[in-house]
Amino acid sequence: MSLRGTLALLLFLACLSQLIFTAESFRGARRKGGRPVSRGDDNISVRKGKFATKDKARCSWAARGEDGYTMTVTCKPADGDEFACQYTARPATCTEYGSNPEGYWKQIARSVKKQKKLCADPRSMIRAGMCRRAPPDAHFKLTETRRVKPPSTEKTPTATNATPLESKRQCTGRADHSEVAKEKCGESWASLCAFLFTVIQSGDC
Known part of the structure; x- marks a missing residue:
């Protein structure tokens, strides 16, 4: 076999071994199970989960961090306002x-579901049993x-300055338009103008 053929064969075998190694690594990762840790460009780890409480509230949680983690919990009760809260922890302080x-993280996920006063009791902690000490x-x-309230659709009634009784009094106390009629329309048309002014006031009431 020529030198060129030998080099080509070695290159082919190197590529084949690399493909076999990659495939075995992927299979091993799948055998371990559990939810993988996703990392963004800033090297922040993210853990997520969903669950339902005994009173049928649909909840989700997401923990983000590297050394210190912030867990955001959001719940939508079957009948009530949506609420959310945040928990913080430093898992690395636990040797285990x-x-x-x-x-x-599996124990934390179970602990979140078991919380009786989720987002309500600052003394209650979401604990991992393996970190008792x-x-x-x-x-x-x-x-x-925090509690998220939907916008209210109820209309606030518009307040008026005059009560119905006051308005009735204003309508019944009609002014004498004869003088105004004489001034605006003259002596010959005064009676007709006064009548028109009275009709207009009646329409306002």
């Missing part, structure tokens, strides 16, 4: 987190809560 991060900041603590 470094060796088993997947287990940590870790500092408190290894668990998620409530830091912010």
Whole structure:
């Protein structure tokens, strides 16, 4: 075999081994299971999950961070206003987190679902059972809560200065238009003008 043929064969074998290695790595990642950690350009890790509470509220949570994490929880009750809140934690302060991060996040996901006063009790923490002996900041603590109310469609009645009784009094107390009629229309047309002024006032009432 010529030197050129030998080099071509070696190059082919190198490419083939690289493809086999990539395929095996992908299979290994799929066997591990669990939700993968997604990272953006800023190297921020993101964990997400969805669940429903006992009172049928549909909720979702998303934790973002690198060393310190902020978890945003949003819930839409079956009958009520949507509400949301934020929890913060530093998982790395738990020794077990470094060796088993997947287990940590699975326990956090279960703990969120079990919260009886989600987004309401600042003393209640979202805990990972594997971090019982870790500092408190290894668990998620409530830091912010807010309630989202839909815009109201009710119309506010317009207030009027005069009450119905006052308006009736204004209509019944008619002014004498004879003098105005003489001034505006002259002596010959005064009676007709006074009558017209009276009719116009009646239409206003």
